Amino acid sequence: MATISLERVTIEFPIYNARARRLTGELFRRTIGGKITSNVSSHVSVVALRDIDLELADGDRLGLIGQNGAGKSTLLRVLAGIYEPLSGRARIEGTVASLTDITMGMDLEASGYENIVLRGVFLGLHVSEVRRMIPEIEAFTELGEFLELPLRTYSTGMLLRLAFAVTTAVIPEILIMDELIGAGDAAFVAKAKARLNQMISASRILVIASHDVEIIRRFCNRAALLETGRIARIGPVEQVVCAYLGDDSPQPETQREIE
Amino acid sequence: MSLVGDAPTGVPRPRGMAERVAAAGSDLRRGLAEWRIWLLLGMNDIRQRYQRSRIGQFWITVSMLMTIAALGGVYSHLFRMSIREYLPSLTMGIVVWALISAMVMDACTVFTGAESYLRQVPMPKSIFVHRMLVRNLMTFAHNVVIAPLLYLAFGTWPGWPILLAPIGLAIVTANGFWIGLLVGTLCARFRDLPQIIASAMQIAFFVTPVMWKADQLPPKASWVVDLNPLASLLALIRDPLLGTVPKTSAYLIGTGLLVAGFGVTMFVFARFRARIVYWL
Numbered sequence: 412m413a414t415i416s417l418e419r420v421t422i423e424f425p426i427y428n429a430r431a432r433r434l435t436g437e438l439f440r441r442t443i444g445g446k447i448t449s450n451v452s453s454h455v456s457v458v459a460l461r462d463i464d465l466e467l468a469d470g471d472r473l474g475l476i477g478q479n480g481a482g483k484s485t486l487l488r489v490l491a492g493i494y495e496p497l498s499g500r501a502r503i504e505g506t507v508a509s510l511t512d513i514t515m516g517m518d519l520e521a522s523g524y525e526n527i528v529l530r531g532v533f534l535g536l537h538v539s540e541v542r543r544m545i546p547e548i549e550a551f552t553e554l555g556e557f558l559e560l561p562l563r564t565y566s567t568g569m570l571l572r573l574a575f576a577v578t579t580a581v582i583p584e585i586l587i588m589d590e591l592i593g594a595g596d597a598a599f600v601a602k603a604k605a606r607l608n609q610m611i612s613a614s615r616i617l618v619i620a621s622h623d624v625e626i627i628r629r630f631c632n633r634a635a636l637l638e639t640g641r642i643a644r645i646g647p648v649e650q651v652v653c654a655y656l657g658d659d660s661p662q663p664e665t666q667r668e669i670e
Numbered sequence: 671m672s673l674v675g676d677a678p679t680g681v682p683r684p685r686g687m688a689e690r691v692a693a694a695g696s697d698l699r700r701g702l703a704e705w706r707i708w709l710l711l712g713m714n715d716i717r718q719r720y721q722r723s724r725i726g727q728f729w730i731t732v733s734m735l736m737t738i739a740a741l742g743g744v745y746s747h748l749f750r751m752s753i754r755e756y757l758p759s760l761t762m763g764i765v766v767w768a769l770i771s772a773m774v775m776d777a778c779t780v781f782t783g784a785e786s787y788l789r790q791v792p793m794p795k796s797i798f799v800h801r802m803l804v805r806n807l808m809t810f811a812h813n814v815v816i817a818p819l820l821y822l823a824f825g826t827w828p829g830w831p832i833l834l835a836p837i838g839l840a841i842v843t844a845n846g847f848w849i850g851l852l853v854g855t856l857c858a859r860f861r862d863l864p865q866i867i868a869s870a871m872q873i874a875f876f877v878t879p880v881m882w883k884a885d886q887l888p889p890k891a892s893w894v895v896d897l898n899p900l901a902s903l904l905a906l907i908r909d910p911l912l913g914t915v916p917k918t919s920a921y922l923i924g925t926g927l928l929v930a931g932f933g934v935t936m937f938v939f940a941r942f943r944a945r946i947v948y949w950l
Contacts, residue, residue: 424948495947532706
């Protein structure tokens, strides 16, 4: 059983000016600052999320929509446990995989095989578990002997294939995605889609942020519309999507983006 | 996104200190349990640095030998000591000092250097402190091979006190852990701290008996060494390598520093652990 529960979560980022970034500056402010400077706030902060309440349980597939800067990515990071709220509460139970950067932890100087192990360990596996998965990943990537070579010799497409193959080999309870990930040329795309679909349906909770409402329609059973850091609307996909697109705009094809 | 000058009021600050200490403790526990990750990361740091050079990571050893040869040649004349008398203590001093000072300096980038990981994956923060320790212990392992070379060259043997060297190394490394956690956290917030620490370590190198011997000081100036905790840490490893037993006071200062350091660090880390990601 996986659950996510956010209660009045507010996320603020302090924007320090150059002086507050300096220890020497802070010390002067605190010791000899006196009245005048103590009235001047040392930093401005950006409120990325404000008073978010959210409950998710097994079977929930939540789509996040909203304009750039509405707080989608920040919310995904809260759900992944990266930003612990300093105000409000977040309880996340279950193994989480956040597919926001699938190449994270890969080492360009190491070989493909070494990187499979490296990436697998980052995904929470034991080295022996990853080794067992190598044949399957090897077959999926179709990279053959390239796996013996260091990653810096790979093309971008090849690198993504490898990253995709390893990342999707482990199925988490809670799956978090920023846009749908995909990799490779036409032939590979079909294979990748099938594998990703399998991963999505095997996970207990899915949260995906996308500008493409078709993706939300296809994968989600709930949707939330974010506006300036607040959940403006949450509910059945069709209702929320309509609110996002505006009632009078022509329906599906408006926001299409290339995958 | 909106800009405001002050934190919103009225929302309860949810975490009490007890809860924060528990969260920090859990970070340390989980960090230890993830030894596979930090071992891999630390080893990769070394490998990556020297991968495409011919003698690989033994550049570490070679550059250390060159430093020792240059300093030994000049300073034995300056101090009017024979090479035989001066070189062993200089060598072991520099090898051990390199470990201590690298740990302190590296502590500055423990979290700022791990930004790409910390902003993508919810990992225990302490993993990156262990990574820093692994990296520096690996470097030390490459440097310490100079010790047996020295015994061979001078036909000396340190005897049983050398068995105390691992104990000293353990005390120094444990101190390195809290330093990494504390300094790493503070450096994420205050970006001029690395420069301040670099200057401080530069000065510390000259006032710590690395290039000179503590007994060269007149008694009335011996406080320079006695009150310097880095001198004690240095002695805990260097003296056994030279075949002498470190003073009891060095053990007391080393462990006292450990206890006090961990106390302060746990307070700071518990208080600010969750904020580190926001500062990056």
